[in-house]
Amino acid sequence: MTTAGAGRATTAKVRIAVAGAGLIGLRHIEEIQASRGAELASIVDVSPKAAGTAREAGVPLYASLEQLFAQDRPEGVILATPNQMHVDQGLECIAAGVPVLIEKPVAHALADGIRLCEAAERAGAKVLVGHHRRHSPILHKAVEIVRSGALGSLVGVIGSAVFYKPDADGYYDGPNAWRRQPGGGPILLNMIHEIGNLRAMVGEIVAVQAFASNATRGFEVEDTVAINLRFANGALGTFLLSDTAACPKSWEQTSQENKAYASYDEDAYTIIGTRGSLGVPTMRVSRYLSDADRSWFKPFATHAEPLERADPLANQIEHFAAVIRGEARPLVTCRDGLANLRVTDAIVEAARTGRVVATA
Numbered sequence: 001m002t003t004a005g006a007g008r009a010t011t012a013k014v015r016i017a018v019a020g021a022g023l024i025g026l027r028h029i030e031e032i033q034a035s036r037g038a039e040l041a042s043i044v045d046v047s048p049k050a051a052g053t054a055r056e057a058g059v060p061l062y063a064s065l066e067q068l069f070a071q072d073r074p075e076g077v078i079l080a081t082p083n084q085m086h087v088d089q090g091l092e093c094i095a096a097g098v099p100v101l102i103e104k105p106v107a108h109a110l111a112d113g114i115r116l117c118e119a120a121e122r123a124g125a126k127v128l129v130g131h132h133r134r135h136s137p138i139l140h141k142a143v144e145i146v147r148s149g150a151l152g153s154l155v156g157v158i159g160s161a162v163f164y165k166p167d168a169d170g171y172y173d174g175p176n177a178w179r180r181q182p183g184g185g186p187i188l189l190n191m192i193h194e195i196g197n198l199r200a201m202v203g204e205i206v207a208v209q210a211f212a213s214n215a216t217r218g219f220e221v222e223d224t225v226a227i228n229l230r231f232a233n234g235a236l237g238t239f240l241l242s243d244t245a246a247c248p249k250s251w252e253q254t255s256q257e258n259k260a261y262a263s264y265d266e267d268a269y270t271i272i273g274t275r276g277s278l279g280v281p282t283m284r285v286s287r288y289l290s291d292a293d294r295s296w297f298k299p300f301a302t303h304a305e306p307l308e309r310a311d312p313l314a315n316q317i318e319h320f321a322a323v324i325r326g327e328a329r330p331l332v333t334c335r336d337g338l339a340n341l342r343v344t345d346a347i348v349e350a351a352r353t354g355r356v357v358a359t360a
């Protein structure tokens with residue numbers, strides 16, 4: 001797995017428009033401005049605030065994609081708009097023949113996502129989905145170690161995304177009160193990133209079970225979820241998710257990829273095989289060196305795999321530029337985005353019904 005475009009000198013920069021200059025859209029704008037392979041062409045946003053952002057960036061502002069395409073033809077569009085707009089706006093980009101990076105989730109609802117992927121496939125369109133951790137050197141290294149066979153056959157994975165989201169600054173109140181309601185909790189906001197990690201490192205997920213609790217915050221939506229996973233390759237997994245937990249064992253607090261979070265030398269995942277196990281993101285490998293050593297009475301040989309950290313959002317922009325130039329195929333396809341959404345939907349259903357839910 002490589003992030004094409006990283007590490008190469010580029011001459012002509014591709015012109016990219018960003019639709020939705022909100023929280024994540026502004027991050028994309030920053031990364032484009034710092035990029036070797038891309039430049040900002042314009043901003044598309046309906047908010048009065050966006051006029052200042054566009055002025056500062058020195059690019060035109062459009063109120064809709066329709067307006068943009070009537071007046072300009074960027075070489076790519078990033079959709080960082082609210083979830084429910086991704087499908088319609090993605091279809092507009094496909095119809096205009098413009099490559100598109102769609103923020104996660106690829107769609108608000110599975111059926112609409114299928115419609116989008118089918119349209120993209122019919123048109124042969126370039127669609128990349130914004131599961132940015134797939135551009136993380138940590139994830140690349142973990143996948144490389146698993147695929148090398150160093151851990152033996154996969155037995156299972158223990159994962160966690162346990163962190164404390166402060167309820168200060170109106171995070172759960174006023175216009176943000178949707179975060180207290182079904183759909184606004186950590187399954188749909190956070191778990192979709194972890195599903196992307198799990199599918200990349202361990203394999204396709206075929207069934208899930210889940211217990212959800214709202215006992216701590218008392219909101220209508222879950223605050224804590226215990227999840228069991230069955231993988232197509234026979235491995236099993238267990239995952240604890242909570243946004244009300246005073247614990248560092250999350251990707252955000254261990255990967256050092258987003259400096260806004262406090263950082264700890266801990267793991268968010270342990271990937272376990274028949275010969276050894278791997279802590280991610282510490283990259284600590286504990287292995288039996290021979291079959292004769294495979295015993296809980298014998299010590300492991302341990303080492304930490306070297307790793308060069310980089311910002312996955314920046315890598316994602318270089319990758320999107322390479323996809324636009326025809327030098328790379330999307331690392332996260334429309335179907336990948338859909339597969340991640342299918343698993344999060346299955347977790348919601350499993351928690352609601354108490355049943356095992358198949359994802360295939």
Ligand SMILES: NC(=O)c1ccc[n+]([C@@H]2O[C@H](COP(=O)([O-])OP(=O)(O)OC[C@H]3O[C@@H](n4cnc5c(N)ncnc54)[C@H](O)[C@@H]3O)[C@@H](O)[C@H]2O)c1
Nearest residue numbers: 020021022023024025044045046047080081082083103104
């Ligand atoms: N990859 C990640 O880690 C990550 C992180 C945060 C958000 N996201 C995703 O990015 C998307 C945006 O989230 P956010 O937190 O930045 O939201 P936000 O509310 O901060 O920003 C959304 C922006 O879209 C604009 N907008 C609304 N309707 C529009 C329209 N019709 N055309 C153009 N612009 C329009 C809004 O004015 C706003 O500026 C969501 O899908 C979210 O799931 C991804």
